[in-house]
Amino acid sequence: MNTADLGLPVAVPSTALFTDQYELTMLQAALRSGTGDRRSVFEVFTRRLPEGRRYGVVGGTGRVLDAVENFRFDETILGFLRERGILDEPTLEWLADYRFRGDIWGYPEGEVYFPGSPVMRVEGTFAEAVLLETVILSILNHDSAVAAAASRMSVAAGDRPLMEMGARRTHELSAVAASRAAYVGGFHTTSDLAAGFRYNIPTVGTSAHAFTLLHDTERDAFTAQVETLGSGTTLLVDTFDVTEAVRTAVEVAGPGLGAVRIDSGDLLLIAHRVRHQLDELGAGKTRIVVTSDLDEYAIASLAAAPVDAYGVGTQVVTGSGHPTCSMVYKLVARADGEEPGTPLRPVAKKSMGAKTSHGGRKWAARRVDEDGVAVAEVIGTGPVPAELADRQLLVPLVSAGKVVAREPLDAARDRHIAARDRLPLSATQLSRGEPVLPTEYV
Amino acid sequence: MNTADLGLPVAVPSTALFTDQYELTMLQAALRSGTGDRRSVFEVFTRRLPEGRRYGVVGGTGRVLDAVENFRFDETILGFLRERGILDEPTLEWLADYRFRGDIWGYPEGEVYFPGSPVMRVEGTFAEAVLLETVILSILNHDSAVAAAASRMSVAAGDRPLMEMGARRTHELSAVAASRAAYVGGFHTTSDLAAGFRYNIPTVGTSAHAFTLLHDTERDAFTAQVETLGSGTTLLVDTFDVTEAVRTAVEVAGPGLGAVRIDSGDLLLIAHRVRHQLDELGAGKTRIVVTSDLDEYAIASLAAAPVDAYGVGTQVVTGSGHPTCSMVYKLVARADGEEPGTPLRPVAKKSMGAKTSHGGRKWAARRVDEDGVAVAEVIGTGPVPAELADRQLLVPLVSAGKVVAREPLDAARDRHIAARDRLPLSATQLSRGEPVLPTEYV
Structure with missing residues (x-):
């Protein structure tokens, strides 16, 4: 074959x-x-x-x-x-x-x-x-390094889903193999379309700050996203002011908003605040997704925070400090x-x-x-x-x-x-x- | 195109x-x-x-x-x-x-x-x-990380040639891009045939311990290598006893032996001993190639040693501690x-x-x-x-x-x-x- x-x-x-x-x-x-x-x-x-x-x-x-x-x-x-x-x-x-x-x-x-x-x-x-020496070692050394890091993150995350989002931090084809290895190690999804195509790993995506900045207001951006992707989408809420963004997000998408993503700042503190705010706004089922240079230690430190899913990039695709085996x-x-x-x-x-x-x-x-x-x-x-x-x-x-x-x-x-x-x-x-x-x- | x-x-x-x-x-x-x-x-x-x-x-x-x-x-x-x-x-x-x-x-x-x-x-x-975001970042983050590590190693090596030999330590296609980036950063050659094929980088190779172990004696192995590759080849001399191997190598290949490779032990000490021995055997022009988890610091520490070329693997293809930018x-x-x-x-x-x-x-x-x-x-x-x-x-x-x-x-x-x-x-x-x-x- x-x-x-x-x-x-x-x-x-x-x-x-x-x-x-x-x-x-x-x-x-x-x-x-x-x-x-x-x-x-x-x-x-x-x-x-x-x-x-x-x-x-x-x-x-x-x-x-x-x-x-x-x-x-x-x-x-x-x-x-x-x-x-x-x-x-x-x-x-x-x-x-x-x-x-x-x-x-x-x-x-x-x-x-x-x-x-x-x-x-x-x-x-x-x-x-x-x-066969070189190619066998290339594959095992790379993929095992990623799988090992992914496994530790999966332990730290417990039952919460892990999304692999590291394509931009590694060679474009390493990225595909890394998504695969992260999945073996316990990740659930990937942002990398090539990995979805090649290995049938479920793919996911949220939104970037660029999308908000493209629009005249944050409300315009959220409205555009919700209109085309539905209220189940994930809105990125840390481009300007998180509290204001969360309020706008629920106003635009309604209490059925799928999730909000936080990509900067003190994630522990902000996740608590955002959860409280979402609950007050009646969006008790809106999930909180965090990203921002997470590794297994950062994930573990968020165990007590009201976080529903982790997006991990650099650290999983580079083996969390050990890119080869x-x-x-x-x-x-x-x-x-x-x-x-x-x-x-x-x-x-x-x-x-x-x-x-x-x-x-x-x-x-x-x-x-x-x-x-x-x-x-x-x-x-x-x-x-x-x-x-x-x-x-x-x-x-x-x-x-x-x-x-x-x-x-x-x-x-x-x-x-x-x-x-x-x-x-x-x-x-x-x-x-x-x-x-x-x-x-x- | x-x-x-x-x-x-x-x-x-x-x-x-x-x-x-x-x-x-x-x-x-x-x-x-x-x-x-x-x-x-x-x-x-x-x-x-x-x-x-x-x-x-x-x-x-x-x-x-x-x-x-x-x-x-x-x-x-x-x-x-x-x-x-x-x-x-x-x-x-x-x-x-x-x-x-x-x-x-x-x-x-x-x-x-x-x-x-x-x-x-x-x-x-x-x-x-x-x-274009993801693919541009994948390429620049990976290749620039390797180029930066290569540049530091090239500074440390001074006028001595640097051979990129890291294919086995990274994804098989990262390896090709890494050879290319290492060359940009100042390396001279690569062991990776795909990099030679794709980017026309000069390729080099020596021999592995497996080749010596395959033969009944080290002499048989050296003879087999010299007969087919000529006396200008590089013989690996640290499978058993370095001093004996160097003696055998010069006996088999003659004083025109191209190079010997040392891949383990205290490289500084052994390089001095081997240089002395080679000179005594009349092989004053036989070069000494060292390999063995070298990074820019190890290369620098060998500046005063009689070393003629460095082979670098893991550390250059993984960015010497910083695999992404x-x-x-x-x-x-x-x-x-x-x-x-x-x-x-x-x-x-x-x-x-x-x-x-x-x-x-x-x-x-x-x-x-x-x-x-x-x-x-x-x-x-x-x-x-x-x-x-x-x-x-x-x-x-x-x-x-x-x-x-x-x-x-x-x-x-x-x-x-x-x-x-x-x-x-x-x-x-x-x-x-x-x-x-x-x-x-x-």
Whole structure:
């Protein structure tokens, strides 16, 4: 399937160029030395969570599946690589036939993860698997960062809806992926039309100060908006004087006014005042929407305020201080020779510094206590202990090159909420802390 | 021109969906009330620089021009908006004919900016200009954040080349834009093939630990790489023991070995040791490339080390702590009525809080002292003082809907370096400080 068939606003003829040059030159060297055919296992994991975070959230798995399916080298791309002198002819010929024919396992999207969790495992020949490194990491590092921030905001917001409104604060296509990841993390809607179009996320919108300023009076602006969008619309009330604007809003729209938005000032104080005023004006069902550089802490601080919904921009699309996840893609095992069936040998970097890793093809399982609450992330290379057999986290995503795990986005969102609910209570504290589960290697 | 004609790896049939829903509902309300035809001036500016930064760098102008040209509503997009019930039929009909026919002025790409600088000014009817808000901000906020970080790193690196290697740390298409913005900010090359393909940025690559681990010995790996890529290649020497790897590398490639890469450990110490060892082995011209979570401070700390090039990933593509610029797109003036020729009236939000802004269509100029060093960013709404007439910063980018300022990427890069060189010396201190130029409103 080409992503264009999915109704992308952006047709991606191939994801093959979303790749660091060295993947291709390593391929060439491995093809020439014969080692390119060695069966290899790469794993994606992170050595640590962003400072103070208690859990990570896997985001982007569905996009990885699209990217792997579309990873092909057409004549245009081959021509570019030839003209730049990046690769020799035998390598270009090999790439012309390329498609990934191996297996990918991974934590399903929305699942939580911890330091060392093998969130994705790519198995195939070295040649076919090494090429996928860059694009897989791009997607998982970006989308998981946003999903993790969204999850914390969703905890802070409790039952109140969260609207993602950050398109203008990030690259126009990151924005689409960010809306998707925010939805996985627990957001409800997005302002980004491309995200609505591509991923069927419900879209919402209010109004901007420019619209009020365009008109001769605030009343004219409110009247124009209500006439065309109905009294259920959301009126922006902080262009001039909030109290006057709220009065005008209810006069224009009637007590059935859908909502008012407050985008500046002391939101806690103003929300209380506006609620009081709306109630006095008989608009007891008019909701209060707040926006204005909200993050999970600001949302939490408004828990006791009469706020009905939060619009979040910058902080969710930039991962609330952690715009990337530091996931890496490491060769953890490979065959000693080129013949099919040669046993795998664990491998790992051994140099000084903090960048060492655990070799070997890994399984992962989450151990739970008698109440079903998670107590440890268990990672191993040998046989899976019987008591963990049905607690395993890796599921097949691609088998012999075929995607086997496509699912609706709501499945990932539901999975995330369920997985988060099974973590120890301290997982959802916003304060800085250690990962809420220890990682055990067995 | 369609961006596909420019050789995009990703064909963008239209940028029109990279838009917040409220732009379209405000359009509908304004068309219905008749105010949509009011001549309007929107300006893009930022109220402050990221904390401690001394100057900003305009990045993404060239991409904005592409986005504006491709901002069209085709049947697929209109069908989506109709089906979702977002817009009424008269608005959909209006959008079917939409193209931007107004004027855009802006700071040329690579120019530096300060709080309040009107880095872009969009003029047209309210209806045609309001629609561009989201996509213009997405591009400028993202690309300028990367360009600013790149510029600081380029100052820290001095004459040593900077390689952008961050594709894996950010969204796969942000990565392409980030390579472009890093180049504008002073980087020299990128590892991202899509950026090489799309923007003709020189691409580079070394090798990964996986390639060494794939082989039975490090010597086998080096031999395989040198046989296919030549002795001018860069060998990665920190998989096992650096000293042994350097010895093996020179044995395999000879003293003409291009470079060695160090990706972990105490880079300062190891670079000195490796330089000494290489010189002793007669490989005096073999270069040392360092990578490993570098930022501008780490680069600066290696100034006295025998390092020949820096590879930078995460920190440049995420703006080195500031992944977005907080640029806003504000209505600053509009006609009092719908008739063409109606005079413009300055407008501005007046509510409490820090979100007020200066109304009126603005010019900007950079005042210099007798040595040609910049001393102030001067912004005004009235006539331009004679002594600043030839110091104006805004140039025409789009005139009556036609792009008039397309330029090669190198022009933006050269402009940035020239503009930075004309700032006071303290501009390039890495320590936190105030904006190096005051903003004066006249």
